[in-house]
Amino acid sequence: MSDQAQMLRNLVQSQASRQEKQTRVITVTSGKGGVGKSNFSLNFALMLQSKGYKVLLFDADVGMANIDVLMGSSPKYSLYHLLKREQSIWDIIHTGYNNLQFIAGGSGFNDLLNLDDTEIDYFVEQVGQLNGHVDFILFDTGAGLSKEAFRFIVAAQETVVVTTPEPTSITDAYALIKMVHSMNGQTPFKLVVNRVTDLKEGRQTADKISMVARQFLGLELPLLGYIDEDIHVSKAVKKQIPFTVLYPSCAATRAVHGIMERFLSGQLESGEQAGGVKSFLNKMMKLLK
Ligand SMILES: Nc1ncnc2c1ncn2[C@@H]1O[C@H](COP(=O)(O)OP(=O)(O)O)[C@@H](O)[C@H]1O
Ligand SMILES: [Mg+2]
Numbered sequence: 001m002s003d004q005a006q007m008l009r010n011l012v013q014s015q016a017s018r019q020e021k022q023t024r025v026i027t028v029t030s031g032k033g034g035v036g037k038s039n040f041s042l043n044f045a046l047m048l049q050s051k052g053y054k055v056l057l058f059d060a061d062v063g064m065a066n067i068d069v070l071m072g073s074s075p076k077y078s079l080y081h082l083l084k085r086e087q088s089i090w091d092i093i094h095t096g097y098n099n100l101q102f103i104a105g106g107s108g109f110n111d112l113l114n115l116d117d118t119e120i121d122y123f124v125e126q127v128g129q130l131n132g133h134v135d136f137i138l139f140d141t142g143a144g145l146s147k148e149a150f151r152f153i154v155a156a157q158e159t160v161v162v163t164t165p166e167p168t169s170i171t172d173a174y175a176l177i178k179m180v181h182s183m184n185g186q187t188p189f190k191l192v193v194n195r196v197t198d199l200k201e202g203r204q205t206a207d208k209i210s211m212v213a214r215q216f217l218g219l220e221l222p223l224l225g226y227i228d229e230d231i232h233v234s235k236a237v238k239k240q241i242p243f244t245v246l247y248p249s250c251a252a253t254r255a256v257h258g259i260m261e262r263f264l265s266g267q268l269e270s271g272e273q274a275g276g277v278k279s280f281l282n283k284m285m286k287l288l289k
Contacts, residue, residue, distance in 0.1 A: 023130065023276040025137045027060075027156040030163060031172025033143035036194040037162045038066035039233060040256070041140035043244040047260040049100050053135040056093065059105035060152050061142040068104040071096045072240030078106030082126060083119060089126040097245050101134070124281045131277035154184045155283035160224065164195045165205040174209055181217050189213075190266075191221050192259060195229040202226030222266070225259040227252050 028041040038061070045057040059067040059079065068075055075094040081087040082103075096102050115123065130137060141152045153159050159180070163173040180187050191209065196202035206223045213219040230252035236243035244253045 025156045025280040026158045027139040027152045028160045029141045030143050031176040032169045035164045043256045045138050049098050055136045056134045057102040058139045060139045061105050075104045078104040080106030085122050151287045155280050160190050162192045165201050190224045192224050194227045196226045227255040
């Protein structure tokens with residue numbers, strides 16, 4: 001076989017295997033802001049990446065850019081440029097720590113909800129190109145029931161809800177779950193309790209929210225784990241280096257590691273398997289138009 005034919009064959013094979021790869025689409029959300037959602041998303045993404053998975057972290061907290069700031073980078077292009085059809089999806093993907101790929105949210109705008117049909121089509125087509133390129137796409141959504149956050153959550157295959165032990169955070173998380181559940185009863189939620197002072201507080205928080213979800217919504221809320229209240233988190237934020245990178249053995253890092261292990265070992269529940277990016281986008285499109 002000529003060199004050229006061999007090259008072609010390799011190309012076709014790599015294309016084929018790329019298409020077989022299933023991309024899991026996960027949203028990370030919370031009822032209330034400031035609960036540690038962006039820090040969790042970033043460090044969880046880095047943990048998955050360090051396990052050998054290819055991860056794309058997508059800052060979908062439109063207009064409130066976080067992820068780039070947490071990494072001390074100021075990327076030229078962001079989601080904004082994609083939404084405005086100024087750049088392609090490939091131009092707005094940047095590389096962070098441990099070769100983590102990420103898309104910055106951009107700041108100073110809040111018009112995802114005002115996109116016209118051509119802009120939506122462009123967004124959906126561009127994000128669709130990611131299918132099979134990565135193992136995981138993680139969306140760090142805005143807090144609460146903003147329209148955008150809502151669409152991402154309802155469309156994603158899995159949703160991780162971050163709460164703290166504070167009553168306001170718990171009630172807001174529950175309100176969010178209830179609202180999404182009423183729209184799409186199939187959305188599988190998983191819970192992360194952040195900033196716990198001890199195991200008991202973590203367990204009590206998880207029990208509270210799980211009990212009401214079971215009782216009033218008939219919904220199971222599997223727990224991915226607790227993350228300790230840890231001074232290293234805010235130290236790392238100030239240094240603009242992810243805490244799992246800066247403090248690889250601090251309590252919060254160990255906790256995120258445990259969560260990652262539990263996440264990977266957990267069986268996908270029914271309804272989660274289907275579709276990858278394509279099914280995500282189909283659902284998203286129905287909600288947008
Ligand atoms: N486990 C933790 N321990 C201590 N402080 C934390 C922890 N998680 C978050 N924080 C603090 O909360 C702040 C807000 O976190 P962030 O991830 O930006 O929240 P969100 O994305 O939910 O708005 C951080 O800057 C940090 O100071
Ligand atoms: Mg945030």
